[in-house]
Amino acid sequence: MSARIGTIVMAVLLALYLVAVAQYAFLLLGSGDAIAVGIGAALIVLPVIGAWALLSEILFVARGNRLVARLGAEGGLPEDDLPRSPSGRIDRAAADLEFPTYQAAVEESPESWRDWLRLGLAYDASGDRRRARWATRQAIAFERRERRAEA
Incomplete structure (x- = not known):
């Protein structure tokens, strides 16, 4: 807050x-x-x-x-069970180990905004803010397309 x-x-x-x-x-x-x-x-x-x-x-x-x-x-957010330092920061090494799971999900379904958003959250947990923003922008674009297709 x-x-x-x-x-x-x-x-x-x-x-x-x-x-x-x-x-x-x-x-x-x-x-x-x-x-x-x-x-x-x-x-x-x-x-x-x-x-x-x-x-x-x-x-x-x-x-x-x-x-x-x-x-x-929807219950689709990744489980937030990564180890943290005493200050509350996520352990980047542990986040890096989980990253390939989210990357593989995007490669499997490259137009899924949900997978792109999870990838963005994984990038963010790994400390790569630039790629986190890029993946989140991809998620926003794919979600927009999905909404337009449903309308």
Whole structure:
């Protein structure tokens, strides 16, 4: 829960920062000085990129959480029985040993969003955040296709 609160606080702070930069950019654009107008025009790009990045991350997290909740309701989440350190971190060596099971499941059914999501969770447990995000994005895409096909 504290991670969620921290994320919300950081997102709000980023949004406030983007608003402040946009306001400053518009002030520079209205100044009439050629250099200030050029800097103001360049500063417009930063809030646009920042807002896009913030929105895409929020949507990714919301979609990923929805899939995890759905898989959990179906009883399909992997058993969380990996050994942990005293601080609560998962033992990466133990997570790495279970990883081939989830990788084989994806290879067996490459269009199953459930298997892709489990693979993403395995990557996350192994500490490979980049691949965890990639596998979760695959799961989101396959689940979307499945929903569209059912509609």
